[in-house]
Amino acid sequence: MSTTIKNKRVRENSVPKKIAFQDRIPFSNNKKSNLPSSHNPIYQREVRIRCKYCNRSRIFDGLWQYYKHCNHNHETETKYKEHVMSLADLVIGGTL
Ligand SMILES: [Zn+2]
Numbered sequence: 285m286s287t288t289i290k291n292k293r294v295r296e297n298s299v300p301k302k303i304a305f306q307d308r309i310p311f312s313n314n315k316k317s318n319l320p321s322s323h324n325p326i327y328q329r330e331v332r333i334r335c336k337y338c339n340r341s342r343i344f345d346g347l348w349q350y351y352k353h354c355n356h357n358h359e360t361e362t363k364y365k366e367h368v369m370s371l372a373d374l375v376i377g378g379t380l
Pocket of ligand 1: 335336337338339353354357358
């Protein structure tokens, strides 16, 4: 019995602590990132966008929603990730 408790303790200690996206080392000093992530505050901000590829009147409430839409429906498009990241740059710059 003592060995199982010991193993459990080891497993608990090996689990890394969760760090918020904006507090991770590449984003310290409030550096804003355009990397697609659901934890990225830039992608959580409400932005209304019309899809570039299907050109439908569907409007997205956030960049992360738009990224998921592109990842699911426009996988064959070559540079959809770069397109979404350029939109994130516009959000960081304050023009979108
Ligand atoms: Zn689309």
